Amino acid sequence: MNQLGGNILILILLIGCSSQVVITDPSIPDLLIEKSPYNVAIIYPENFNNFIHEEKVIGRKSWTIDFSESNKILFNKVFSSFFSTADVLLSDSEINSSNYKFIIKPNIDVIEFSVPEQSQDETFSVWIRYRIKIYDSTGTELINWPISSYGKTSTSTFADEQDLARAAVLAMRDAAALIILQMEKSKIIEKS
């Protein structure tokens, strides 16, 4: 019985020292943009199936952001809104070069965040640097964009996990906005 009590106490202490945020769907709305006439294929890296970012705040508790498949949902929404069709393929071997004008390979370079204990203000901030590589149908790299997005929320009472999740979702919405701005300006996509 004493051992059980000890285990429960250790478990409570461990829970108290870490927080987990799960983002299953970033709820990205339909994008209000003119469609490009091209058909594209998207190939996601394996870690997009269950992307987890863990960080320990020095001297404080550790935080885990479980992005689950939310990055896939984000890019599916963005590219299917911008292009005529956007098919998700599992690997390069599935590409039929006559079907697609562009092959898009998104990735995550780095994720960082700050919590109020670090920033010394009442805000949660999340930075995500995505990398978007776009290839033509022969496999030649046409575009290699770093997409540095940022989301920030003010704290609310007893809701640290929700506040951090909202900051992460705002960073994802920011990424969507930045990708659209880049694609609308791109001479390569326009001229092709």
Added chain:
Amino acid sequence: MDNKLKIKSIFAKLIFLIMIFNLTACVTSRIEDNRIGLTGISDGEGVVILAKSYHLGNDTETDFIKCVSSNVSRGSSPIRVIQTIDFKNTLFPWFEPRTAPSDTNALARLLKRSQVAERISDAKIRYIIWLDGNTDSAGGGGSMSCALGPTGAGCFGFAWWQNDSKYEATVWDIKDSANEGNISAEYSGTSFLPAIVVPVPLFARTQAKACKGLSDQLKVFISG
């Protein structure tokens, strides 16, 4: 009879506690109205209230925007307010912190996108109100200690801190992509927390008062 006395005693204590927690410290205020153009709003037309971008260093609290939106849409001479998140989602991604127009020229350029102009027209949105500013707590002092023992608990000491709320609302008319003016609100006060066994908070509710003051002035400003 004993029970009646007990109930009366509990009731009196409850009223005393409510009175204590409703005490507020003094707040000084200043509201300035800087009108550039003529305003007015027709039946059915509405406004949307947005925070200026945090990419520009602004950190207006989400609760403050909700408070102003709620106050403008209620009370005397209410104005229809479109929910911020609904507006942003309907026009995604053109009113995100990175893409939102930073001046009226940028708004005019954005409205050249037919889909954007159509959605705004369908929702009958006449004005965009941009909120800027925040509430800071600073310059505190004093000390307080609390103790808990087998016979009870209590606190002793005195603490205070300064609350400053500074906000500015800028009104854009979508009809002609013009800046119609702005309203600035500054509220400041000192909060006190004296404690002899029981702490008695005397908060300077500057943010709540700034919300009320700014909302009332916005209604007058928009009505013309």
